[in-house]
Amino acid sequence: MSIRTATLNGVATIEIARPEKKNALTVAMYQAMAEALEAAAADKAVRAVLITGQPGIFTSGNDIEDFMQRPPGQGGSNGAESPVFRFMRALLACDKPVVAAVTGAAIGIGTTMLLHCDFVYVSDEARLAMPFVSLGLVPEFASSLLLPPLLGQAKAAEKLLLGEPFTPEQAVDAGIANAVLPATEVVNHARRVAERFNALPPGAVQGAKKLLRGPQREAILATIKTEGELFAQRLRSPEAMEAFQAFFQKRKPDFSQF
Ligand code: COA
Numbered sequence: 001m002s003i004r005t006a007t008l009n010g011v012a013t014i015e016i017a018r019p020e021k022k023n024a025l026t027v028a029m030y031q032a033m034a035e036a037l038e039a040a041a042a043d044k045a046v047r048a049v050l051i052t053g054q055p056g057i058f059t060s061g062n063d064i065e066d067f068m069q070r071p072p073g074q075g076g077s078n079g080a081e082s083p084v085f086r087f088m089r090a091l092l093a094c095d096k097p098v099v100a101a102v103t104g105a106a107i108g109i110g111t112t113m114l115l116h117c118d119f120v121y122v123s124d125e126a127r128l129a130m131p132f133v134s135l136g137l138v139p140e141f142a143s144s145l146l147l148p149p150l151l152g153q154a155k156a157a158e159k160l161l162l163g164e165p166f167t168p169e170q171a172v173d174a175g176i177a178n179a180v181l182p183a184t185e186v187v188n189h190a191r192r193v194a195e196r197f198n199a200l201p202p203g204a205v206q207g208a209k210k211l212l213r214g215p216q217r218e219a220i221l222a223t224i225k226t227e228g229e230l231f232a233q234r235l236r237s238p239e240a241m242e243a244f245q246a247f248f249q250k251r252k253p254d255f256s257q258f
Helices: 027-042 064-069 083-093 109-116 143-151 153-160 168-173 186-199 202-235 238-248
Strands: 003-008 011-016 048-052 056-059 098-102 104-107 119-123 179-181
Touching: 003 027, 011 027, 011 186, 027 048, 027 083, 048 186, 056 109, 064 238, 083 109, 083 202, 098 109, 098 186, 104 109, 109 143, 119 168, 119 186, 143 153, 143 202, 168 179, 179 186, 202 238
Parallel strands: 011 048, 048 098, 056 104, 098 119, 119 179
Antiparallel strands: 003 011
């Protein structure tokens, strides 16, 4: 199992732990993360959730082998029933504060999920990137809706069309992250923030979270659906196949024939 979970002192921790593959997320890992979030939401003893990775890597995003062998949307659906959707639905629905400790690179869904967390602390060694287009894909889980108001249309195009990375400082400036911390301190800092909810009234916290996220909720869900349909088509495209094969063959993809 490459997801470790533990509940301690009011905080349910979800740790991505597959360092040999740079914490790439498989179908089974999304499933485990979804179950952990759903259990945390249902457990009265849990006041906040902490999502973290390994030293130097938060996650390298979706497992590219899985993208090829087990893409969400198998069988002609748009993938809405797949574990990745279940995980992201659980993250969006979680009425308790979710704190992310970005211990290193956060790629693809690694950055997308941060847009749906309440607090984000980034290691000074981290890089965030959403290289969907370079992989023949399109943005996912409402990143195409949420990034432009944060960055401005032109800067959002750099991130979503060119896949240019964010430095930790840029993530803070954009309001995607709260603070940059030394790599050795980021998890402890994020945990201390999560533990602060032990001293706060849970009903008020949940009510306030709902209000903060409420106005955009319908637009976010509608965008996730639109993006998901296109993403599922793109996963089967010859462009994506070329990008995935190039990744495993450790070469630059060649899109000149398209
Ligand atoms: N899916 C599947 N395997 C992955 C992976 C992914 N997303 N990311 C890394 N791996 C594997 C590599 O294939 C390699 O496996 P191997 O040891 O069997 O060859 C191993 O993890 C180590 O990765 P490597 O690329 O050698 O590490 P690095 O330190 O040079 O680079 C990253 C780290 C994260 C920058 C790089 O692995 C990367 O760009 N990964 C893909 C990111 C991506 O495009 N994700 C999808 C977004 S939608």
